Amino acid sequence: MPTMEFKGKQIEVDDDGYIINLDDWEKDMADHLAGMDGITLTPAHWEVIDFLRNYYKQYQIAPMIKILVKEIGKVMGPEKGNTKYLYELYPGGPAKQACKYAGLPKPTGCV
Amino acid sequence: MATKLPKPDELAKIDFTPPETGWMDTPVEIKPGMFCWGAKAKNLRAVEFPNARDWSPAEEDWKLPGEWEGTVLEAMADRLSKYRSFKLFMDICVRCGACADKCHFFIGSGDPKNMPVLRAELMRSVYRKYFTTPGKVLGKLAGARELTYDVLKEWWYYFYQCTECRRCSVFCPYGIDTAEITMMGREFTNLLGLNTDWIAGPVANCYMKGNHLGLEPHTIKSSIEFFLDDIETVTGIKIEPTFNRKGAEILFVTPSGDLFADPGTYTAMGYLMLFHELGLDYTWSTYASEGGNFGYFTSNEMAKRLNSKIYAEAKRLGVKWIIGGECGHMWRVLNQYMDTWNGPADFLEVPKSPITGTVFENAKSTKMVHITEFTADLIKNGKLKLDPSRNDHLKVTYHDSCNTARGMGLLEEPRYVIKSVCNNFYEMPENTIREQTFCCGSGTGLNASENMDLRMKGGFPRANAVKYVRDKHGVNMLANICAIDRATLKASMEYWVPDVTVCGTHELVANALVMKGEKERTQDLRLETLPGKEGN
Numbered sequence: 252m253p254t255m256e257f258k259g260k261q262i263e264v265d266d267d268g269y270i271i272n273l274d275d276w277e278k279d280m281a282d283h284l285a286g287m288d289g290i291t292l293t294p295a296h297w298e299v300i301d302f303l304r305n306y307y308k309q310y311q312i313a314p315m316i317k318i319l320v321k322e323i324g325k326v327m328g329p330e331k332g333n334t335k336y337l338y339e340l341y342p343g344g345p346a347k348q349a350c351k352y353a354g355l356p357k358p359t360g361c362v
Numbered sequence: 363m364a365t366k367l368p369k370p371d372e373l374a375k376i377d378f379t380p381p382e383t384g385w386m387d388t389p390v391e392i393k394p395g396m397f398c399w400g401a402k403a404k405n406l407r408a409v410e411f412p413n414a415r416d417w418s419p420a421e422e423d424w425k426l427p428g429e430w431e432g433t434v435l436e437a438m439a440d441r442l443s444k445y446r447s448f449k450l451f452m453d454i455c456v457r458c459g460a461c462a463d464k465c466h467f468f469i470g471s472g473d474p475k476n477m478p479v480l481r482a483e484l485m486r487s488v489y490r491k492y493f494t495t496p497g498k499v500l501g502k503l504a505g506a507r508e509l510t511y512d513v514l515k516e517w518w519y520y521f522y523q524c525t526e527c528r529r530c531s532v533f534c535p536y537g538i539d540t541a542e543i544t545m546m547g548r549e550f551t552n553l554l555g556l557n558t559d560w561i562a563g564p565v566a567n568c569y570m571k572g573n574h575l576g577l578e579p580h581t582i583k584s585s586i587e588f589f590l591d592d593i594e595t596v597t598g599i600k601i602e603p604t605f606n607r608k609g610a611e612i613l614f615v616t617p618s619g620d621l622f623a624d625p626g627t628y629t630a631m632g633y634l635m636l637f638h639e640l641g642l643d644y645t646w647s648t649y650a651s652e653g654g655n656f657g658y659f660t661s662n663e664m665a666k667r668l669n670s671k672i673y674a675e676a677k678r679l680g681v682k683w684i685i686g687g688e689c690g691h692m693w694r695v696l697n698q699y700m701d702t703w704n705g706p707a708d709f710l711e712v713p714k715s716p717i718t719g720t721v722f723e724n725a726k727s728t729k730m731v732h733i734t735e736f737t738a739d740l741i742k743n744g745k746l747k748l749d750p751s752r753n754d755h756l757k758v759t760y761h762d763s764c765n766t767a768r769g770m771g772l773l774e775e776p777r778y779v780i781k782s783v784c785n786n787f788y789e790m791p792e793n794t795i796r797e798q799t800f801c802c803g804s805g806t807g808l809n810a811s812e813n814m815d816l817r818m819k820g821g822f823p824r825a826n827a828v829k830y831v832r833d834k835h836g837v838n839m840l841a842n843i844c845a846i847d848r849a850t851l852k853a854s855m856e857y858w859v860p861d862v863t864v865c866g867t868h869e870l871v872a873n874a875l876v877m878k879g880e881k882e883r884t885q886d887l888r889l890e891t892l893p894g895k896e897g898n
Binding site for chain 2: 309310311321359
C-alpha cells in the first residue's frame with residue numbers, strides 16, 4: 252500500500268494518491284496536497300472543497316460535475332457557475348483534483 | 363501513478379513487427395498504461411472472493427495463495443466437464459488466422475498476443491499439457507506448456523486486454539467464441555484473487571448497495587430530481603416519476619451510469635420524458651438499480667448473484683414485465699443468461715406494450731424488453747409526435763455496441779429510431795458496423811483511467827471509422843445504446859476525433875419529442891441553445 256508523509260506521519264493512499272481512510276483528512280492536508288501540485292488554495296478553492304465534503308457526507312459519493320457547477324453558481328454568482336471557471340481553479344479537473352484535496356475517494360464516473 | 367498518455371500521432375504509429383523469438387519463448391512484459399490496478403482486499407472480501415489482499419500487478423510478487431497451480435487446474439477440469447463449448451473451443455482451432463487481424467487490440471497495439479488465435483493459444487497450450495495425451499507425452503512439440511508463474515502473469519495481462527466483444531468470432535469458420543475463453547481465463551484468475559479494482563469495486567458496490575456506483579436510494583432520487591429540474595427548464599413540464607411503487611405495470615431498469623455520468627444523464631432525461639409523455643404506468647427501483655453486471659467480468663456465479671435482484675424486485679413490486687435501458691453487456695446477460703440463471707420468471711407476463719398492443723414475442727422467456735424495441739414500436743405505430751428538425755444541427759452516425767449487435771441481433775431498431783428523430787444520418791463503413799462493429803475499446807471493465815494507453819489503442823479502429831464519416835459527411839454526433847460506450851467513446855473521441863460528441867439514442871428521441879403542453883423549445887437537453895433560437 253503506498254503512503255504519503257504528512258506532519259511526520261505515514262498516511263495510506265491509493266495508487267493514484269487519494270487517501271484511503273477519510274478520517275485521516277484535515278484542513279492542512281488539503282493545502283499540503285495542493286502544494287504538491289504547485290497550487291495555493293484560495294477561498295474560491297475552499298468553496299469547492301467544502302461543497303464536495305458536505306455532499307459526500309450526505310450522499311456517500313462525490314457529486315456529478317454539473318451539480319457542482321450549479322451549486323458554485325448559486326454561491327459564487329452565475330458568472331462562476333460554469334465548467335471553465337472550475338477548470339481554472341482545478342486544472343487537473345474539478346472532480347479528480349478537488350476530490351483528492353478534499354480527502355474523498357477518486358471519482359469513478361461511469362462503470 | 364499512471365504514465366502519461368502519448369499524443370495521438372505517436373500512438374498511431376503501430377509497429378506490427380513480431381518479436382524475433384517464438385511466442386512461447388517471449389516472456390510477458392507488464393507495461394504501465396496497459397493494465398488496471400489490482401483489486402483492493404476490502405472489495406474482494408465484500409463478496410467473499412478468494413485471496414483477498416491488496417496487490418499490485420506492477421510488482422514482482424502477486425501474493426498468490428499456496429498450491430495455486432492445483433486450484434487453476436482443478437477449476438479447468440471442472441469447467442471442461444461442465445461447459446461443452448469451452449471443451450470444444452480448446453480442441454477445434456486449426457489456426458487458420460482468419461481472426462488474427464480482426465481484434466481492435468491487435469490492430470491498435472500490433473502485439474501478436476492480441477491476435478485472438480494467440481490469445482486463446484495462451485490457454486490452449488496449458489490445456490494440452492494437462493488434459494490431452496499428445497500434450498502430456500510430446501510437450502512443446504504438441505504445442506503444450508506447463509502452467510508457470512510467468513504463464514499465469516501472461517494469462518492475466520492478455521485476458522484483461524480482451525473486451526469479450528466477439529468480433530473475432532464473426533470471422534471464425536468454426537464459430538469459436540474467443541470471449542468464452544477470456545471469460546474462463548478471468549474465472550480462473552479470479553480464484554487466485556487476481557481481479558482488478560475497477561471491476562472488484564463496482565461488484566462490491568453492486569452487491570452491497572444495488573448498483574456499481576454505490577448510489578444510495580436518496581442519492582438516486584436526488585440525481586433524478588436534478589434531471590427533472592432541467593427537463594422543466596427545457597420543456598416547462600413538471601414530471602413526477604415514482605420509485606419502488608408496488609402495483610406498477612412495468613419496472614424500469616437501466617445502468618447506474620445513466621444516473622450519474624454525462625452524457626448518460628441526458629439519456630436518462632430522455633427516458634423520463636418519453637415515459638411521461640406516454641403516461642406509462644411504470645416505476646424506478648432503488649434496489650434493482652443497476653442494469654449492468656460487472657460480476658460478468660469475474661465469474662459466472664458472481665454474475666448470477668448480482669443479476670438475481672432484477673427478478674426479485676419485479677416479483678416484490680408485482681409488476682407485469684420489465685423495460686431495460688440503453689446498455690451493452692447488460693443485454694448480453696439479460697438476453698442470454700438471466701432466464702436460466704434466475705428464472706423462469708413465470709410470475710411475470712409476456713411483455714405487451716400498453717400503448718400499441720404489440721406483444722414482444724422475442725422477450726417471452728426473459729420478460730424484459732430493450733427500450734429501443736419499445737420505442738421503435740411506438741414510432742412504427744404513429745404513437746409519438748416527433749419534430750426531427752430540432753436535431754438538424756446534428757449529423758449523426760451510430761455505433762453498434764458489441765453486445766447488443768452480436769449478442770442479441772439488435773441492429774435495426776436503434777437505426778429506425780434514430781432515423782425517425784434525426785434528418786441527417788450517415789453510416790460508418792460496412793465492415794465497422796452491425797455484426798462487424800468495432801468495440802469502443804474499453805468494455806468488460808477496462809474503462810479505468812490508469813490504462814489509457816490500452817484504451818486508446820483499442821479504441822483506435824472505431825475512432826478511425828468515425829473520423830472517416832466526419833471527414834466525408836461532417837458527422838458531429840456519435841449515437842449509441844450503451845452506458846459504457848457513452849463514457850468510453852467520449853474519452854476516445856476527445857483523444858482521436860475531438861470535434862465529435864457522444865450521445866445516447868433516447869437523448870435524440872427526447873429532443874425531437876413534441877410533448878403535450880410543452881413550451882417552445884429553445885434549448886436541447888444539455889441546456890444548449892438550439893440554432894435559430896438564439897434571440898429567445
